[in-house]
Amino acid sequence: MSDPDLAIVSVESTIVDVPLIRPHKFATTTSEVQPILFVAVTTAGGVTGYGEGVVPGGPWWGGESVETMKQIVDRYIGPYIIGRGVDEISGVMLDIERIVANARFAKAAVDVAMHDAWGRSLGIPVASLLGGAFRTGVDVRWALGAAPLEEIVEEVTHKMEQRLNFSFKLKMGALDPVVDTERVVKIVEAFDGKVGFSIDVNARWDRFTALRHVPQLVDGGVELIEQPTPADQLDVLAEINRRVSAPVMADESVQTPHDAYEVAKLAAADVIALKTTKCGGLQRSKEVVAVAKAAGLRCHGATSIEGPIGTAASIHFACSEPGINYGTELFGPQLFAVELLKKPLEYSEGRCTCPRVRASASSWTWMS
C-alpha cells in the first residue's frame, strides 16, 4: 500500500502554444509555434508533478495532437488514476492499457508527471528514480528545418560559433527528391567534412525513391539516415540498411518494445530513435531500450520538440540509461522564442547538463 500522501488527488491539463525562434519546416507541414499540453498531477501531500504531451508540430507525425491528448487525459486517464499513488507507475501504466489503447504521447505526459511528483515528494531527481544518473549530461544534435542552402549554412555556422551544437540533422521530404538530395549534398560539401550531418525523411519516400537517393546521400557524406521509408515497411528499411554503409535509424517504425524486436529481427536499422513521448513515457521507454540492447542496436535520445519539462525528463532518462548510446537531439527548448523556466536548462559545448533537481512549480512562468 502506497503512502497516503502520494495518492493522486487531481490531474489537470492546459494547452499552450509556444512561439518558435523561426518557422520549423517538416516534410509535410511548417510550425510557427509548438503546441504543448502541460499535465499537472497533484498528490494528497500537496506536491504537483508536471509532464508534457507533445507531438512535433501536429497530428501529421502519428495521429495524436494536443487536442486529442487533452481529451484522453481529461476524460479517461485523469479520472481513472485519482486515488492511485504516484509511486505505482508500473501498475498504473499497465492498468491504463485497459481503458486507452495506443495514445502513447498522452500516456507519456501522465507517466512523466507521475515520475516528477514522486521525485519531488522524495526530494530526489527523476534520474534517481530510474536507477541513478551515471553521466552528467548528453551531447545534443541540432535539427534544421527543410530550408534553402544559404539559410542552413548561416544557422549551422552560428551554432558552431556559439559552440552550442557540433552535429546537425537536416529535415528532408518536403521537396522533390532530386532537388532535396542535391540541396543536402551541397550543404554537407559546404562544410568540407568538418561538420557531421544526418538526415530525416520522416517516412516520406517510397522504396523506389529511397533506393535511388539514399546511396547518393551516403556517398555525399551524410553520416546517418533516419526513417527514409514508411513506418510499417520494415522489409524496405532492411533492404536500404543492407545497401548503404552509413547507419540507418528507425524512428516512426519503433514505438513499442515489440516494434524494436521486429526491427532487430529483420536488421532493419542499426539505431533506434528513442523518444520518451512516442513510447508512452519513461517506463515503456526502458523496455524499448532493453530490446535494443539485447539485439546490439544503439539508441539515440530523440525529441518530439518537447518543452523544458519533457526535455528534462528525456535528459534524466538518457543520463540514467546506458542504452542511450548514440547521442541525443534534445534541443527542444533551444527552438523556443520564450524561456519557460526561471532557471533554464544549460546548453553549452555541444551538450546539455542534466538538471540536478527539476524546477519547482513556482518557477514555471506559464502558470503566472
Ligand SMILES: [Mg+2]
Ligand atoms: Mg524522426
